[in-house]
Amino acid sequence: MLEIDQATYDAIVAHARRDHPDEACGVVAGPAGSDRPERFVAMLNAARSPTFYEFDSHDLLALYRQMDDRDEEPVVIYHSHTATEAYPSRTDISLAMEPGAHYVLVSTREPGTVEFRSYRIVDGEVTEEEVSVVPVLKDRESPPHEPATTDREASQR
Amino acid sequence: MSVEVRIPTILRQYTGGEKAVEGSGSTLSELIDDLEGRHPGLRARLVDEKGLRRFVNVYLNDEDVRFLGGLQTDVSDGDNVTVLPAVAGGAGTYGG
Numbered sequence: 456m457l458e459i460d461q462a463t464y465d466a467i468v469a470h471a472r473r474d475h476p477d478e479a480c481g482v483v484a485g486p487a488g489s490d491r492p493e494r495f496v497a498m499l500n501a502a503r504s505p506t507f508y509e510f511d512s513h514d515l516l517a518l519y520r521q522m523d524d525r526d527e528e529p530v531v532i533y534h535s536h537t538a539t540e541a542y543p544s545r546t547d548i549s550l551a552m553e554p555g556a557h558y559v560l561v562s563t564r565e566p567g568t569v570e571f572r573s574y575r576i577v578d579g580e581v582t583e584e585e586v587s588v589v590p591v592l593k594d595r596e597s598p599p600h601e602p603a604t605t606d607r608e609a610s611q612r
Numbered sequence: 613m614s615v616e617v618r619i620p621t622i623l624r625q626y627t628g629g630e631k632a633v634e635g636s637g638s639t640l641s642e643l644i645d646d647l648e649g650r651h652p653g654l655r656a657r658l659v660d661e662k663g664l665r666r667f668v669n670v671y672l673n674d675e676d677v678r679f680l681g682g683l684q685t686d687v688s689d690g691d692n693v694t695v696l697p698a699v700a701g702g703a704g705t706y707g708g
Contacts, residue, residue, distance in 0.1 A: 478702050478703070480699070482699075498699075502700075502702070504702065504704070505703075505704075506702050506703050506704025507700070507701075507702035507703075507704050508700060508701060508702045509698055509699070509700035510698065510699040510700070512669050512671075512676045512678070512698075513676065515669060515696055515698070515699060516669070516671050516674065516676075516694065516696065519694075519696055528621075529699075532699060534701060534702065536702075536703040537703070538703065539703045543701070544701065544702065544703050544704070544705075545705065546700075546701050546702055546703075546704065546705060547701035547702065550667055550697075550698065550700045550701045551701070552620070552622045552667075552697035552698075552699070553621065553622070553697075553699075554621075554622065555621065
């Protein structure tokens with residue numbers, strides 16, 4: 456499952472709409488190993504094409520250097536399809552080189568409808584996953600499912 | 613003679629998980645051959661019969677080697693080489 460906050464979700468959709476009819480692309484970086492998409496980075500589509508995207512090679516190096524310095528990884532890699540559904544094309548699959556990333560596809564083919572879907576692409580195999588849009592990401596420090604019941608029960612005795 | 617080569621996640625299966633390896637050579641091509649000796653399989657992911665693979669970016673220090681001399685780019689002791697797969701795709705079929 457991809458858990459993403461509303462503001463980042465909106466930023467991805469806005470970028471896709473802004474660059475329509477060309478494909479838009481970018482990443483959401485997060486602390487390595489955290490699976491938290493925290494830092495939205497819109498990238499330039501060097502191909503400036505309605506059917507192809509590619510990060511500019513110098514921007515790509517700068518992005519990876521920056522993520523390295525911050526101990527981050529690309530948690531989400533997103534791009535848009537502007538005339539077809541939000542499903543990975545054969546090109547997307549053959550060029551997917553980050554097995555740890557959530558590949559987000561947005562389709563802008565219908566102006567009034569948001570198609571926002573997420574996939575894992577590993578060794579040419581595509582697995583769609585649920586997208587959960589939350590107001591804000593949960594605090595990193597607090598364990599997600601650990602209500603403090605043990606102590607309370609003990610103190611009630 | 614030693615050049616540091618930074619390896620992307622997807623290719624670390626060839627380097628025993630190492631993020632960076634050392635190699636030697638006076639050109640990028642020689643450097644890749646040298647790496648292949650210790651990390652078999654790596655070369656085929658970087659080059660094909662036509663040269664550097666289209667969707668693999670190799671940087672010498674901060675410059676994309678496509679803007680230098682490609683595989684014939686001179687490398688020297690103390691240089692840094694970074695390998696990054698292109699982040700690319702799209703709805704269409706790439707002509708290649």
